[in-house]
Amino acid sequence: MGRFIHFAGLGIAWVALLASFVLHVSAAAQPASRWWKGNLHTHSLWSDGDDYPEMIAAWYKENGYHFLALSDHNVMLEGQRWFSLTNYRGNGELLEKYRRRFGTNWVEQRVQNGTNQVRLKPLPEFRALLEESGRFLLIPAEEITDRHLTAPVHVNATNLRDYVPPQGGSNVLEVMQRNVDAVLAQRQRTGQPMFPHINHPNFGWGITAEELMRVQGEKFFEVYNGHPAVRNEGDATHANVERMWDIVLTWRLAVLGLPPMFGLAVDDSHNYQTNAIGHSNVGRGWVMVRSGRLTPESIVHALEAGDFYASTGVTLKENRRDSRGLHIEIAAEPGVTYRTQFIGTRRQFDRANEPVRTASGEALRVTHRYSEEIGTVLSEVVGNIAAYGFKGDELYVRAKVTSSKLKSNPYRAGETEAAWTQPTGPMHTSAQAEKLLQLKRPLVIAHRGYSAIAPENTLAAFERALSVGADLVELDYHHSKDGMPVVIHDATLDRTTDAIQRWGGKDLRVDARAAAELQDLASGRWFKPPFPETRLPLLTEALDLIQAASVTLIERKAGDAATLVQLLRERSLVNRVVIQAFDWDFLRAFHKLEPRQIIGALGPPNARDGRKLTQDEKALSSAWLHEVAALGARIVVWNRQVDAAAIKIAHDRGFKVWVYTINDEALARELVAAGVDGIITDNPAILWKVLARQGR
Numbered sequence: 113m114g115r116f117i118h119f120a121g122l123g124i125a126w127v128a129l130l131a132s133f134v135l136h137v138s139a140a141a142q143p144a145s146r147w148w149k150g151n152l153h154t155h156s157l158w159s160d161g162d163d164y165p166e167m168i169a170a171w172y173k174e175n176g177y178h179f180l181a182l183s184d185h186n187v188m189l190e191g192q193r194w195f196s197l198t199n200y201r202g203n204g205e206l207l208e209k210y211r212r213r214f215g216t217n218w219v220e221q222r223v224q225n226g227t228n229q230v231r232l233k234p235l236p237e238f239r240a241l242l243e244e245s246g247r248f249l250l251i252p253a254e255e256i257t258d259r260h261l262t263a264p265v266h267v268n269a270t271n272l273r274d275y276v277p278p279q280g281g282s283n284v285l286e287v288m289q290r291n292v293d294a295v296l297a298q299r300q301r302t303g304q305p306m307f308p309h310i311n312h313p314n315f316g317w318g319i320t321a322e323e324l325m326r327v328q329g330e331k332f333f334e335v336y337n338g339h340p341a342v343r344n345e346g347d348a349t350h351a352n353v354e355r356m357w358d359i360v361l362t363w364r365l366a367v368l369g370l371p372p373m374f375g376l377a378v379d380d381s382h383n384y385q386t387n388a389i390g391h392s393n394v395g396r397g398w399v400m401v402r403s404g405r406l407t408p409e410s411i412v413h414a415l416e417a418g419d420f421y422a423s424t425g426v427t428l429k430e431n432r433r434d435s436r437g438l439h440i441e442i443a444a445e446p447g448v449t450y451r452t453q454f455i456g457t458r459r460q461f462d463r464a465n466e467p468v469r470t471a472s473g474e475a476l477r478v479t480h481r482y483s484e485e486i487g488t489v490l491s492e493v494v495g496n497i498a499a500y501g502f503k504g505d506e507l508y509v510r511a512k513v514t515s516s517k518l519k520s521n522p523y524r525a526g527e528t529e530a531a532w533t534q535p536t537g538p539m540h541t542s543a544q545a546e547k548l549l550q551l552k553r554p555l556v557i558a559h560r561g562y563s564a565i566a567p568e569n570t571l572a573a574f575e576r577a578l579s580v581g582a583d584l585v586e587l588d589y590h591h592s593k594d595g596m597p598v599v600i601h602d603a604t605l606d607r608t609t610d611a612i613q614r615w616g617g618k619d620l621r622v623d624a625r626a627a628a629e630l631q632d633l634a635s636g637r638w639f640k641p642p643f644p645e646t647r648l649p650l651l652t653e654a655l656d657l658i659q660a661a662s663v664t665l666i667e668r669k670a671g672d673a674a675t676l677v678q679l680l681r682e683r684s685l686v687n688r689v690v691i692q693a694f695d696w697d698f699l700r701a702f703h704k705l706e707p708r709q710i711i712g713a714l715g716p717p718n719a720r721d722g723r724k725l726t727q728d729e730k731a732l733s734s735a736w737l738h739e740v741a742a743l744g745a746r747i748v749v750w751n752r753q754v755d756a757a758a759i760k761i762a763h764d765r766g767f768k769v770w771v772y773t774i775n776d777e778a779l780a781r782e783l784v785a786a787g788v789d790g791i792i793t794d795n796p797a798i799l800w801k802v803l804a805r806q807g808r
């Protein structure tokens with residue numbers, strides 16, 4: 113069930129990321145930011161690569177790279193290591209080239225038990241030969257090479273200080289998590305910025321999207337790896353790695369409440385002697401990182417802020433993301449065409465997914481099959497400049513640029529050059545309603561205004577609610593005969609207006625009269641004491657009053673969604689109010705029209721399929737949350753049938769829980785203790801008192 117639940121804080125995930133992005137950009141503002149090209153995954157003779165590390169580093173430096181992480185299997189390039197030469201590795205012409213390049217004085221050789229050996233230089237010894245300030249940087253790294261049963265689990269650690277042995281674990285997820293945790297623990301302990309990244313998930317079909325999505329603290333994985341055995345493209349049974357990325361992003365943001373993962377491109381180079389398909393060569397995949405300085409710290413920070421793109425050939429002049437959208441400019445080569453796809457998942461998406469099964473029905477341990485609504489192409493641009501403006505209902509958007517140019521020495525035949533930018537999403541930072549939802553104390557919500565001391569749903573009651581500082585002022589509306597929203601609770605005018613006195617009869621419906629007639633009705637004479645001057649307000653009048661000082665909780669009693677959406681848009685009130693209704697079909701329709709608007713689902717329903725529900729069935733439960741999630745609601749507004757356990761479940765799934773209508777101090781205290789996020793009351797002053805006594 114948990115995997116079907118909508119997570120509400122995703123706007124905030126992007127706010128936090130953009131904040132770190134902006135922070136990073138401004139911190140690096142001293143030297144002007146520029147792009148640095150680097151590869152984070154390389155092997156040398158220290159493990160199973162076939163060249164000396166200095167030779168490898170020299171290739172990268174001489175071929176336009178600015179940084180290189182040397183990441184051998186389960187070893188760091190440190191300490192004494194004599195390498196025994198064989199016919200195949202490190203010997204012959206290779207050794208000659210090494211000696212020519214770095215000099216016979218540099219290359220140390222000896223004979224041990226009749227075997228020729230060459231000393232492998234540790235990184236601290238050779239880095240000074242190659243590093244150049246602002247030009248080329250070597251970063252210590254390790255490929256933590258682990259497994260579960262037959263599934264390889266490889267985790268690169270970039271800029272780590274101390275060797276991390278493979279941590280093991282009782283399943284693939286646990287193996288990933290324990291290795292990630294070990295790197296993060298070292299970072300914590302040493303204060304040195306470093307990060308783990310999950311390597312080549314399809315290598316040995318080691319890692320599924322369902323496993324990858326659940327790794328906590330992990331910010332990166334390899335969306336492209338140039339090693340011929342990694343199967344970036346998947347096969348008939350296995351999802352390709354880019355598809356896995358979309359599944360992972362969608363679930364982390366919408367369901368699991370985890371931050372996004374960024375996609376890296378790397379070489380995973382091992383073979384430096386022959387360049388051909390089938391060899392794991394240099395120059396296939398890299399990252400372009402934007403930073404002011406070329407230091408390990410600034411590169412790590414820029415990567416973590418998502419200020420980079422992955423490339424297999426396409427170069428970007430500009431790669432900008434802000435609260436409005438994405439903007440890309442390609443450094444175009446003559447005669448080459450570029451297609452940019454903006455790929456993402458909308459907040460409302462089909463969550464159904466199925467394991468892949470054998471003919472006999474047995475579920476395979478491979479990435480599930482998901483709806484096409486996950487990682488769908490939101491728009492596509494052919495040309496050198498491409499932009500995407502957020503509609504507001506995106507969980508995330510990322511861009512992939514595909515070039516018409518065939519890649520030289522490709523990972524597989526027919527591969528064309530590409531680039532991937534990092535996911536980002538729309539934010540609602542300026543929206544009052546969004547801010548209210550982030551408050552850490554329960555919200556005080558005045559029910560139909562301060563209806564304990566003034567006639568409900570009148571400007572008088574709203575004014576009084578504002579004067580005691582209600583966080584939100586709730587009101588109800590119906591449509592008049594001419595389709596104008598009028599503020600009143602009942603469908604008839606009888607109880608709260610003087611309509612019967614004026615017009616005679618009874619059961620006088622609100623929707624039987626034009627707004628002009630209704631506006632003239634007195635709506636406070638019934639109250640004790642009476643408010644003789646008070647008139648029935650239009651929704652627009654009430655909004656003008658309340659929004660000047662607070663936020664309106666608009667409860668729709670009757671009327672279509674389009675009218676309300678249009679009214680909010682005309683007055684720039686989208687997400688400066690909160691919408692609620694018992695009619696969940698209305699909420700569904702509203703959310704479709706205006707997905708940015710925060711809505712609350714009022715419940716519990718009284719009946720289902722013509723059957724009255726029992727008290728037990730009405731209590732807030734996972735099943736209700738499931739249904740509410742599908743509406744696009746972020747708040748459940750329930751009666752007092754909520755308990756701490758249900759509230760906890762709701763919170764875990766990213767919902768806020770508000771309750772109505774609580775006028776009793778003791779009950780309010782209980783509900784606050786149970787963890788509710790808002791209380792709707794006729795008497796906001798009582799609620800303030802409860803909160804004050806709790807020191808909130």
Ligand SMILES: [Zn+2]
Pocket residue numbers: 255266311312315
């Ligand atoms: Zn590996």
Ligand SMILES: [Zn+2]
Pocket residue numbers: 153154155255380
């Ligand atoms: Zn590797």
